[in-house]
Amino acid sequence: MPRISFGSWVEDAVDWLQSNLTWIFDAIKAVLGGMYDGVNAVLSGGEPLLMAAIFAVIAFWLRGAVPAVLTFAGFVLIDSLALWDEAMATLSLVVVAAVITIVIAVPTGIWAARNSRVSAALRPVLDVMQTMPAFVYLIPGVMFFGVGVTPGVIATIVFAMPPGVRMTELGIRQVDGELVEAAEAFGTTPNHTLTRVQLPLALPTIMAGINQVIMLALSMVVIGGMAGAGGLGEKVYAAITQLQVGLAAESGIAVVILAMYLDRMTGALNERVSPLGRRAAAKAAAGARRLRFAHYKPGTAVAMTGVVVLALVAGGLNIAGSGDSKGAQAGGADVGKGQKINMGYIPWDEGIASTFLWKEILEQRGFETGMTQLDAGPLYSGVARGDVDFQTDSWLPTTHKDYWDKYSDQLDDLGSWYGPTSLELSVPSYVKGIDSLDDLKGQGKKFDGKIIGIESSAGMMGTLNKKVLKEYGLEGEYKVVSSSTSSMLAELNRSIKKKEPVVVTLWSPHWAYGKHDLKKLKDPKGAWGKGEQIHTVAHKGFAKKSPTVAKWLKDFKLTEKQLTSLENEIQNAGQGQEQDGVRAWLKKNPGLVDKLAPVPGGGTQQGKDAGKTVDMGYFPWDEAIATTYLWQNMLEDRGYRTTVKQLDPGPLYTGLAQGQLDVQFDSWLPTTHKDYWDRYKDDLTDLGSWYGPTSLELSVPSYVKGIDSLDDLKGQGKKFDGKIIGIESSAGMMGTLNKKVLKEYGLEGEYKVVSSSTSSMLAELNRSIKKKEPVVVTLWSPHWAYGKHDLKKLKDPKGAWGKGEQIHTVAKKDFAKDFPELTGWLKDFKLGEAQLASLEVELQKGGAGKEKESARRWMDANPDVVAKLAPVS
Numbered sequence: 001m002p003r004i005s006f007g008s009w010v011e012d013a014v015d016w017l018q019s020n021l022t023w024i025f026d027a028i029k030a031v032l033g034g035m036y037d038g039v040n041a042v043l044s045g046g047e048p049l050l051m052a053a054i055f056a057v058i059a060f061w062l063r064g065a066v067p068a069v070l071t072f073a074g075f076v077l078i079d080s081l082a083l084w085d086e087a088m089a090t091l092s093l094v095v096v097a098a099v100i101t102i103v104i105a106v107p108t109g110i111w112a113a114r115n116s117r118v119s120a121a122l123r124p125v126l127d128v129m130q131t132m133p134a135f136v137y138l139i140p141g142v143m144f145f146g147v148g149v150t151p152g153v154i155a156t157i158v159f160a161m162p163p164g165v166r167m168t169e170l171g172i173r174q175v176d177g178e179l180v181e182a183a184e185a186f187g188t189t190p191n192h193t194l195t196r197v198q199l200p201l202a203l204p205t206i207m208a209g210i211n212q213v214i215m216l217a218l219s220m221v222v223i224g225g226m227a228g229a230g231g232l233g234e235k236v237y238a239a240i241t242q243l244q245v246g247l248a249a250e251s252g253i254a255v256v257i258l259a260m261y262l263d264r265m266t267g268a269l270n271e272r273v274s275p276l277g278r279r280a281a282a283k284a285a286a287g288a289r290r291l292r293f294a295h296y297k298p299g300t301a302v303a304m305t306g307v308v309v310l311a312l313v314a315g316g317l318n319i320a321g322s323g324d325s326k327g328a329q330a331g332g333a334d335v336g337k338g339q340k341i342n343m344g345y346i347p348w349d350e351g352i353a354s355t356f357l358w359k360e361i362l363e364q365r366g367f368e369t370g371m372t373q374l375d376a377g378p379l380y381s382g383v384a385r386g387d388v389d390f391q392t393d394s395w396l397p398t399t400h401k402d403y404w405d406k407y408s409d410q411l412d413d414l415g416s417w418y419g420p421t422s423l424e425l426s427v428p429s430y431v432k433g434i435d436s437l438d439d440l441k442g443q444g445k446k447f448d449g450k451i452i453g454i455e456s457s458a459g460m461m462g463t464l465n466k467k468v469l470k471e472y473g474l475e476g477e478y479k480v481v482s483s484s485t486s487s488m489l490a491e492l493n494r495s496i497k498k499k500e501p502v503v504v505t506l507w508s509p510h511w512a513y514g515k516h517d518l519k520k521l522k523d524p525k526g527a528w529g530k531g532e533q534i535h536t537v538a539h540k541g542f543a544k545k546s547p548t549v550a551k552w553l554k555d556f557k558l559t560e561k562q563l564t565s566l567e568n569e570i571q572n573a574g575q576g577q578e579q580d581g582v583r584a585w586l587k588k589n590p591g592l593v594d595k596l597a598p599v600p601g602g603g604t605q606q607g608k609d610a611g612k613t614v615d616m617g618y619f620p621w622d623e624a625i626a627t628t629y630l631w632q633n634m635l636e637d638r639g640y641r642t643t644v645k646q647l648d649p650g651p652l653y654t655g656l657a658q659g660q661l662d663v664q665f666d667s668w669l670p671t672t673h674k675d676y677w678d679r680y681k682d683d684l685t686d687l688g689s690w691y692g693p694t695s696l697e698l699s700v701p702s703y704v705k706g707i708d709s710l711d712d713l714k715g716q717g718k719k720f721d722g723k724i725i726g727i728e729s730s731a732g733m734m735g736t737l738n739k740k741v742l743k744e745y746g747l748e749g750e751y752k753v754v755s756s757s758t759s760s761m762l763a764e765l766n767r768s769i770k771k772k773e774p775v776v777v778t779l780w781s782p783h784w785a786y787g788k789h790d791l792k793k794l795k796d797p798k799g800a801w802g803k804g805e806q807i808h809t810v811a812k813k814d815f816a817k818d819f820p821e822l823t824g825w826l827k828d829f830k831l832g833e834a835q836l837a838s839l840e841v842e843l844q845k846g847g848a849g850k851e852k853e854s855a856r857r858w859m860d861a862n863p864d865v866v867a868k869l870a871p872v873s
Contacts, residue, residue, distance in 0.1 A: 018144065025144045032096065036149045040092035046311070048079040051088075054310045055261065061303035062268035064296060074257040082576070083232065083254045090231035091258060093149060093224060094217045097156035101213050105161050106206065109168025110194070119169060130162040152224025152233070160216040167209025171202030211266040218259050232258075234373060247575050335548055335599055336367030344372045344379045344388035348485065349511050350418065350534060351393030353566045354558070356578040358392065360586065361597045362549065364611060364641045376403060376457060383539050384410035389546070390538035390553065395421065398532055399459035412538045417556040418509075418563060420531025422520075423460045425451065425468075426506040428496050429517040436522040437472045440503065444477040452491045452504040456482035460505060463528065471527040480505075492516070509560060511567050552597045562589070583613055587818060599639060607872055608821045610639025617645045617652045617661040623691070623782050623807065624666035626839045627831070629855040631665065634870050635822070649676060656812050657683035662819070663811040663826070668694065671805050672732050685811045690829040691782060691836060693804025695793070696733045698724065698741075699779040701769050702790040709795040710745045713776065717750040725764045725777045729755035733778060736801065744800040753778075765789070782833055784840035825870045835862075 017025075043051065052075035060068035078087045112119040145151050175198045183193045199206075224233045235251040298306075341362055345355040359369045374382065380400070382388040384407040394400050396413075404411070427434050434440065440447075453461050461482065469475045483491075488504050489512060495502035496516055506512060508520070536553045543550035558566070566585050573581030586592060593611025614635055618624040632642045647655065653673075655661040657680040667673050667686075677684070700707050707713065713720075726734050734755065742748045756764075761777050762785060768775035769789055779785060781793070809826045816823040831839075839858045846854030859865055 014144075029145045029150045032100075032150045032153050035096045036092055036153065039095050040089055043092055043095075044085055044088040048084045049076065050310050050313055052076055052079065054307050057303055057306040057310065059261070059265065061298055061300065062265055067264060071261060074261065078254045078257055081250045081254060083235065083250065086230070086232045086235055086251075087254050087258060090218075090233065090255070093152055093156070093229060093231060094214060094258075094262070097153045097160065097217045097220075098210075098214045100153070101157050101160050101164055101217070102210055104157075105164025105209070105213065106168050109165040109206075109209075110172060112165065113169040113172035114194075122165065126162040126165060129158055149224075149229050152220065152229030156217045156220040156224065159220055160213045163212035163216065164209045167212065168202070168206050171205030171209070172198050174205065175201045207266065207269065211263060214262050214266055215259065218255070218262060230372070335365045335597075336362065338366065338368055339546065340368045340370060341546065341549060342370040342372070342387065342389045344374050344382055344391045346376050346379060346391075346393050347373055348393055349567050349570075350509060350563060351391070352578060353563065353570055353582075354392040354417070356570065356582045357566065357585075358553075360579055360582045361552075361593055361611075364593055364613075365597055365599070367549070375455075376400065380404075380407050380411075380537075383407070383537060386539045386541070388539070389542055390414070390536055392417065392534070392536045392553075392556075394535040394537045395459070395532045396535050398463060398529060399423075401459055402457075404537075410540050412540055412542060414536040414538055414550060414553045415556075416533035416535050417553075418558055418560075419533035421534060422508045422531045423463065423528045424506055424508070424520045424523065425464075425503055426518045426520050427501065427503050428492075429519050430499060431501045431519070434501075434503075434521065435519060436524060437468065437474075437527070438524065440478070440521070441473055442477075444474075446501050447478070447503050449478055450503075451478050451480045452488050452502060453480045453482050454485045454488050454505055460507065464505060468523075468527040471525050509563055509567075511564075511571060556596060586611070587613065590818065594639065607635075607638035607640065607870070609819060611641065612819065613641040613643065614819065614822065615643045615645070615660070615662045617647050617655060617664045618666060619649050619652055620646055621666055622784050622840050622843075623836060624664070625851055626836065626843055626855070627665040627690070629843070629851040630839060630859070632852060633855050633859055634866050637866055638870055638872065640822075649673065653680050653684075653810075656680070656810065659812045659814070661812065662815060663687075663809065665690070665807075665809050667808040667810040668805045669808050671802070677810075683813050685813055685815050687809040687811055687815075687823065687826045688829075689806035689808050690826075691831055691833075692806035694807060695781045695804045696736065696801045697779055697781070697793045697796065698737075698776055699785075699791045699793050700774065700776050701765075702792050703772060704774045704792070707774075707776075707794065708792060709797060710741065710747075710800070711797065713794070714746055714750070717747075719774050720751070720776050722750065722752055723776075724751050724753045725761050725775060726753045726755050727758045727761050727778055733780065733801075737778060741796075741800040744798050782836045782840070784837060784844055787837035787841040788844065829869060 046054075052072050055075055056068045056072040059071040075087075078084055108122070112122050145154065172194075179197055179201070180193060183197045188196070220233075224231070232251050232255050236248060236255070343355050343358065345351040355371065359371060362369050372382070372388065374388075379388065379391055380403040383391055394404070394413075396404060396416075425437065425440075431446075434443065451464070453464065455461070461480065465480055469478065469480070492502060492504050492512065493516075503521075506518070506520070512518065536556060538550065538553070565588075566582070569585040569588075570578050570581035573584065590609055590612055594606065594609075597611070599606055599610070616628055616632065618628040628644060632644055635642050645655075645661065652661070652664055653676040656664060667677070669677060669686075669689075698710065698713075704719075707716065724737070726737065728734070734753065738753055742751065742753070765775060765777050765785065766789075776794075779791070779793070785791065809829060811823075811826075839855070842858040842861075843851050843854040846857070
């Protein structure tokens with residue numbers, strides 16, 4: 001029999017469709033993508049707990065109190081597993097796919113029920129749709145629509161369609177024929193017979209079909225994740241490929257919770273929409289004598305009111321929170337200015353490491369990044385189509401030869417960044433006498449006749465089967481077991497634990513050589529060929545779209561030591577914390593960001609340590625807020641990356657001592673923060689004073705005549721209603737005022753110090769000034785109030801307040817080693833009282849949440865400040 005080239009016919013058809021009907025596929029992609037984005041924006045836009053409450057209200061309406069409580073607990077569990085966004089993305093995909101499927105399936109099922117020829121024609125089509133392996137749908141899906149949500153939605157629709165059509169047809173055909181005849185006998189039109197007789201009676205069966213559609217749609221999430229659909233599918237896929245058992249369990253639990261919720265809710269929906277269902281529910285409720293509250297279900301209007309109220313609250317909180325984002329965009333290093341760069345990666349360690357490295361670098365340079373994990377086939381297809389801008393893990397000329405040959409006309413090779421690599425077979429070191437590929441011959445029984453391989457599509461598997469086994473006479477004696485990289489590593493790990501002999505496919509670089517004691521089997525005949533190079537590959541036109549990034553990638557190089565240490569740092573950070581691992585690694589490799597991604601025309605604007613991340617902390621005192629945001633702006637102008645955290649003094653000093661924070665600018669020494677300094681000074685670095693001396697004082701408005709000194713307050717208590725308006729009772733100056741100042745000037749009994757808060761004291765000062773009333777308040781210098789109001793500091797001739805302090809910059813212990821350039825700047829940092837007051841006033845004008853922008857305005861009004869405070873030679 002001649003071979004039928006069915007596969008080649010299919011490929012020819014796909015090529016023709018790609019060449020001639022691209023506009024249709026683009027339109028479908030736009031529609032489906034828009035639907036998904038809209039649903040996902042609604043589901044993931046609110047606070048998780050409020051959204052969980054909405055799902056619980058729906059469960060209360062459909063099933064009762066106990067299911068509602070379980071629903072809330074289940075969705076709270078998803079949130080506690082840090083999988084909320086992924087779960088909502090999955091739910092969005094299921095909703096979109098299910099709605100489209102139902103809209104198509106139900107009318108098609110009705111048509112089939114009313115026309116036997118249509119039913120006969122549909123049956124084999126539905127058989128093919130339901131029995132064809134679901135993975136097959138992804139191939140044309142990715143080729144026609146690119147990587148992302150659309151292929152997942154299309155594959156889900158095709159896979160989930162059959163039960164919807166079949167159950168609809170079955171339900172209508174099962175309606176008693178006598179009822180239909182009776183309706184027709186009374187003159188009912190065919191359409192009315194369908195809508196008033198057949199559909200209501202068939203509704204339970206149709207709803208069962210819809211339930212199956214949704215369940216099948218949810219079962220496709222992992223397969224959709226392989227095509228870049230994201231959500232829980234991507235998490236499960238990542239766990240499988242990277243052998244992350246914990247992540248797989250957590251993601252699996254989230255999928256189970258979604259499945260149970262959707263199954264129970266769609267099943268219960270039948271009771272609400274079907275006359276038969278409502279009758280059965282009413283009968284069950286009437287028969288329930290015990291725990292009647294457990295069977296209570298609110299009316300539709302009540303449930304809808306609850307959902308609407310919760311949705312409005314969730315939406316309001318989302319809007320309120322949308323303005324809180326304070327991205328640390330690099331000022332002078334803002335090359336990207338928000339341009340989106342999409343990256344893809346195969347879940348191989350060097351691919352993960354290099355991709356997350358470039359994610360961090362690009363974000364430091366002002367780009368917005370997107371990342372998708374894919375198998376090699378969809379990844380190359382996605383890059384060729386332009387859905388993915390570049391990927392950094394092309395093994396050429398061997399491993400990825402087939403993909404390169406297929407897509408080379410649509411790709412640009414940006415060069416090699418690592419090499420040469422090597423492919424090899426490896427065995428544990430306890431396997432004696434096996435040191436070379438020659439030694440494997442005749443030892444098949446020892447290894448159960450198996451060589452544990454990876455993905456069958458990998459180029460090295462072809463080389464192994466076609467060349468290596470033949471060259472060393474191992475054909476017939478050994479069978480290469482195709483699996484996956486994670487399965488191969490799992491088998492290696494299992495065998496080592498049991499001290500069993502095993503031979504596996506491996507390559508260098510790979511972290512397995514660091515984790516296990518392995519031997520690379522020598523290849524004296526050179527069957528594996530020469531080592532490969534790891535290339536960065538982008539789509540055609542990427543260099544035109546992002547010339548600067550393309551230039552960076554062409555010059556990108558990592559040594560084996562650098563790559564290995566980066567992979568280890570990411571391994572230590574753990575799954576889901578890859579970027580944190582990259583940041584930790586970059587801190588240990590200062591200046592590397594500036595080397596890998598030099599800012600065009602940066603010149604003297606870039607500091608020597610540009611690209612490093614400086615973690616700053618502050619407590620909410622005005623001079624701390626002002627100087628912190630001033631330095632955030634200046635550092636970003638010099639190419640640094642920054643984070644800013646507000647903390648109380650105790651946690652702030654602890655964070656510095658533990659190295660979790662780098663620096664803070666508001667240590668009042670030697671008095672106010674003496675306890676913290678004494679406790680943590682061995683783990684801190686004092687970079688010197690930038691302001692001083694400070695002073696504590698009582699102040700009055702300048703229109704209060706005759707009160708210029710603390711001595712003048714005596715006998716004037718009635719003028720001030722016998723009150724001195726103070727701040728927080730825990731503040732050190734309040735203790736000094738009560739225990740020393742009042743006593744020294746004989747003001748005890750005449751004046752009462754009113755403890756309040758700094759904000760309340762300032763509010764009372766402002767109110768009194770507006771009314772021109774006399775008031776005496778606790779204040780200190782520096783303070784912005786002296787810039788806003790015309791105040792008099794009451795002199796202290798007896799020195800009761802004590803000597804003034806200095807405001808110091810304090811950093812973690814190794815700060816000078818990690819940030820030598822910044823250390824020099826901060827040691828020379830000084831601000832005068834007028835400068836600080838004007839800066840603080842500018843921040844006050846800008847208001848809360850605008851501190852960074854306000855500091856920038858002050859810098860614009862003081863153009864020499866950056867060059868003076870952060871000079872670059």
